[in-house]
Amino acid sequence: MIRAGVLMLAAVSGGAALAATPDGSLEPPARPAAAAGFEAVLAPVPGMRPETRPQSEQRLAAAARPADLPLLAPGASLLPSARPDSLAEQVLFKRRQRRKGSVCGDIDIQGDDVGQISGTLPGCGAKDAVRVREIAGVRLSQASLMTCNTARALKTWINREVETAFGRRDKVVSLRVAAHYACRTRNNRPGARISEHGKARAIDISGFTLASGETVSVLHGWQNRKIRKKLKKIWRAACGPFGTVLGPESDRYHKDHFHLDVARHRGGTYCR
Template identity: 90%
Template sequence: MIRAGALILAAVFGGAALAATPDASLEPPARPEADARLEAAAAPLPGMRPLSRPQSEQRLAAASRPADLPLLAPGASLQPFARPDSLAEQVLFKRRQRRKGSVCGDIDIQGDDIGHVSGTLPGCGVKDAVRVREIAGVRLSQASLMTCNTARALKTWINREVETAFGRGNKVVSLRVAAHYACRTRNNRPGAKISEHGKGKAIDISGFTLASGETVTVLRGWQNRKTRKKLKKIWRAACGPFGTVLGPEADRYHKDHFHLDVARHRGGTYCR
């Protein structure tokens, strides 16, 4: 009897709860001003234009393709076109030619092996001499006789400072050689010691020819405000690769050129 009473009470209260359930949703209605703001944000502003889409990689590749090649198909690979075999052969041939014309075991030093050179004065002469035409892509105004140590010092000097001394857009393409091997005494003075020129260990540079065709000489350039600072930097950079570096301020014998040699001194590099 108690269980029957409980069932009756549950039915009564359950029906009351169902009757209290609202037919409509209890969410608050949207405010009119919010709808207006949404519509205003979605409306395009006066004068606005849609942004242009960036060109696809396929179109860019097709625009740069060679004229004799077909258009790229959809989904085709964008890998770079293979170089023709003829171009690779030309590069290899040129490298073989440079290797064949190199001396001192360095492809950047182009010239000829001369071998032993005898001097007409005691103390002169060069063992294993080379005649150099070009170093590190910079030509010499005349093929110059020297030792391999001298050629390597020139290469270091050119790479370190000379080539780009007047700007990377106007590189030095040639060195004006005033003197190289010559069997003589220092400054041609009677009774003086044999010059380093007489041993193939020295070279004199009197000017620098640029890609523009202009030649900056040591004589005039040292007096010019625009080039004096650059020439001094070139002169200073030679100290180290070379054992002796003489310039216009050294003495009257070097007013118009840089004297460079690979002689070694007890006190280190002699620069003046």
């Protein structure tokens, strides 16, 4: 009897489930007309083709590449190729030549060893003198006799101010030398003390030649307010590397040049 009841309950439940089943389709309803119109707008137009993209600069450059220039192979290194041995040999040869022509143990001071200089007046002369042609890439208008201390002071002065005094695009390439070693008294006055020129410890500079070919003279440049400002910077920069610095405003003997020497004074550098 219990079994009959269970069967009856199952039959009733099954009928209820069939009664709850929807009569309509489970598929989504059709889109409205507005949506259909939107699809029509997006639909491809017969005969229309996409526009060709503009070529990039890289592609144009590749097209202009010379035919004999090999393309970079896949997986090849992007590092630049090594310099040819001939170029390296040229650089080394030039450096060896400069070192061979250097004096005072400095490759930036080019010249010849002279050794001892004997003067005709007591107090003149120098030991281990050198004849300098070029310092720090700046030529001297004439090969000049001097001591190594004088040459080193010139190098410091050139690097500090002289080379770029008139602009980095128009550098000083040559110094006009008015005087170097000469066995004489100060300002050639009779009975005066021996000049530093007579000891190879002084040099007189009267002008500066630029890379453009122009030469700025101390005499005429000092009369131009704009150029005088640059010349004064050059004069001031010499105070320190040199012990004595005289210019156009010092006295009538130096109107047209800078006198530079490595003499040391008790009161320090003498600049006038």
